[in-house]
Amino acid sequence: MILGIDIGGSFTDMLLYDGKNFFIHSTVPTSMEKVKNEIEKIPDVDSIGIAIAAWLKEGKIMHAPNLPFKEFDLKLDVPYIMENDANCFAYAVSKIFNEKNLVGITVGTGIGMGIVIDGKIYHGMGLAGEIGHTFIGGDEPCVCGGKGHLECYFSGWSIRKRHGKEAKELFEKNKFPYDENFEIFCRALANATLLFDPSIIAIGGRIGGRLSKEKLHKIYDFLPSQFQPEIKVIKDDYMVAKGACYLAEEMKNKL
Ligand SMILES: [Zn+2]
Incomplete structure (x- = not known):
């Protein structure tokens, strides 16, 4: 086993x-x-x-x-x-849906991204895909020690920081503020799409798996029309x- x-x-x-x-x-x-x-x-x-x-x-x-x-x-x-x-997430999506080129994004406490190219996890020098720590703007401190990163705007920890104890209750009542800074998240995913031209953008994790696929179509607003990745919300924790x-x-x- x-x-x-x-x-x-x-x-x-x-x-x-x-x-x-x-x-x-x-x-x-x-x-x-x-x-x-x-x-x-x-x-x-x-x-x-x-x-x-x-x-x-x-x-x-x-x-x-x-x-x-x-x-x-x-x-x-x-x-x-x-x-x-996030690499494991992307790899599982690749195996289960039989897709060889994709990006997988997990949103939970933080944000991770796994890149699968030709059926294999792409590591770069080891740390490829750390989209959660790409610079968005501002000087909000990030958990990594940097400032103004994507996670500061859209992640479990940043929502908890903004809403305090209420965040857990909002999550349990299915009233989590998923719309907060959602457009910034979609822009980051569009940027990832332009870099890797994946066939699928798979989004999962305890927060990501609860996002609306229809709302995620916002990603297309930031992409040239030649880029049409399928957006998949993976509801499997x-x-x-x-x-x-x-x-x-x-x-x-x-x-
Ligand atoms: Zn960071």
Whole structure:
């Protein structure tokens, strides 16, 4: 059995995969100890895929502004592979929809982007796709240490910052202020489209998966008409964990 773990800024999702079907295992608040306890409860795991909301280079965490810990220091007895969460998301979309060129955007606590080119995750020097930290304007401080980044305008943490405790309640009542700075988000996605000309822009994550596809058509307002990517809203909160499972399966097959 393969275990896929999606370690996000607020929650960690775990999914089991037998090579054919996925089985939801659990969701716990993100902390190293809770993740460790959950893994120990699962017998017969032969490989693990870990998707993490962090900047990675060669499998090492370089920067993790949205995580409650700075280092991943779990000692695991089985082979594992660690990959950026948005990359896992984009990869799962590529596998499930059989699309070879796409971008996947996750919006949760922060914003991530995974790029799939010719069926493979594109890493650049390791950190490709950090659209959440592209400069939009202004001097609002960002969690990464910069200022005026996309996440300062549109992300779970910035909405929480603006609305305080009320944000959680708004989310649960399905009254989250998704429209706040929405156009800025759409402009950023249009820019990504111009850079990669994907066949699909897939949008997911706990906030992204709840955005309206019709409203996201705003992206087309900022694109030349020759660019017509399909916009897909992925309502599956386990898409990132699924991508981690696929990567762990491929790693296992290569061993
Ligand atoms: Zn930033």
